[in-house]
Amino acid sequence: MKICVYDILDYEEPILKRLQQQLDVELVPVHGPLTADTLALAEGCGGISVLGYSRVDRPLLEAMAQAGIRHLSTRTIGYDHIDAEAAKALGVHVYHAHYDPNNVADFTVMMMLILLRKAKVSICRALVNDFSLDGLMGRELRSLTVGVIGTGKIGAAVIRNLSGFGCRVLACAHHPDSSLAGMAEYVELDQLYTQSDIVTLHVPLTQANYHMIDAEALGKMKPGVILINTARGQLIDTESLIAALESGQVGGAGIDTLEEESGVMHVHVGTRIIDNRSLLYLKQFPNVVYTQHYAFFTQEATESMVLCGLRSVLDGSRGIPTPCEVK
Structure with missing residues (x-):
């Protein structure tokens, strides 16, 4: 079987070369x-694999279906760059990647x-031989309450990591994880915020949680709250x-x-002017x-992600069920 692999990054090349022989x-x-222009490169292929740089909308999916390509994988966990509903309607199977959650949790x-x-402040000061302590007094995790929104694989791994620090952990999720009993207390979202x-x-x-952290949500939180986002920026x-x-x-x-x-x-932006003012402004905050x-x-x-990207397409084309298929 032939698979057209788009968006290849340098670090993926040796992995793909090894897996091509292995699989x-x-x-x-x-x-x-x-x-729409590069789809022609996939002629004769049974499947396509992409990263998040490819925006796979309905017209592109229609063109894939017309070309007889019915299997599309993304070598990422998230798949919001693919119109999954259109893919389902067109009979194109979509797969996302999997990896153990330790990396993001850690x-x-x-x-x-x-x-x-x-x-951040301490390291920057030390670079210019400023070893003063002014403004560097911190806090200890054991004396704090941490709210974890979402307890899927990554959120659950975060809670397990935090259990060793002795802090109180609150959790909010559509589907509570019974294995976290004793490590986290499930509460409503507003209680977690406050x-x-x-x-x-x-x-x-999802469409439902786009900008879930807005002015209203932030206003419900404790003054001085610390906010962590290793999930999706649009949250x-x-x-x-x-x-x-x-x-x-x-x-x-x-x-x-x-x-x-x-x-x-x-991307290494180098000397190119960045027009993303919000990014530049956020960077300058010491906190x-x-x-x-x-x-x-x-x-x-x-x-793991590259392997999922290839194996899902191979299994799907052979009618073998894969847990990575987007339902």
């Missing part, structure tokens, strides 16, 4: 995104500790977050993903840790 599959490598707790101990010293997001992006209204940081309502933010990051994330959407980025996770 006995013919790959058509394309470093650019899947578009990164989330790291963000909390960096902000609690004001490590009682948590730290709020961390671990839900997929937070950036302008509302900026206003809350300016007023002190939010005491710190760990942001690994921003709602508008196209053209910047995973904001802003990273390049790389909480997922470990050797173990990247290999």
Whole structure:
């Protein structure tokens, strides 16, 4: 079987080369995104694999279906760059990737500790030989309440990590996880907002939760709350977050993903002018840790995502059920 692989990044190349032999599959490598123009490169292929750089809308899915390509995988956990409803209507099977949750869960707790101990300011001072302690007094996790929104695989792993710190953990989710009994108390969202010293997001992006963290939600939180987002940027209204940081309502933010990051994330911008003013403004806050959407980025996770991207298409084309299919 032939699979056309779009959006290939440098670190994926050796993985794809090894898997091509291991899975006995013919790959058509394309470093650019899947578009109406580049779809022709997938001629004769039984499936396509992409990353988030490809925006797969209904017209593109219609063109795929007309070309007889009925299997599409994304080598990412999230699949909001694919019109999944249109794909279902057109008979195109969509698959997303899987990796063990430790990478993002560990990164989330790291963000909390960096902000609690004001490590960004400390490191910047040390670079210019300023070893003063003014303004560096921090807090300890054991004396705080952490609110975890979403207790899927990653949210549950965060809670298990936090259980070793001795802090109180509140959780809110559509489907509570019974295995977390004794480690977290499930509460309504408003209670989580009002009682948590730290709020961390671990839900997929949907139409229903777009900008769930807006001015109203931030106003319900404790003054000085720390907000962590290693999930999806569009969960937070950036302008509302900026206003809350300016007023002190939010005491710190760990942001690994921003709602508008196209053209910047995973790119060496260099001397090119960045027109994303919100990104630049957020970066300058001493109590904001802003990273390049790389909480997922470990050797173990990247290999798992590439493998899912190929194996799901292979299994799906053979009628073998796969847990990675988007339902």
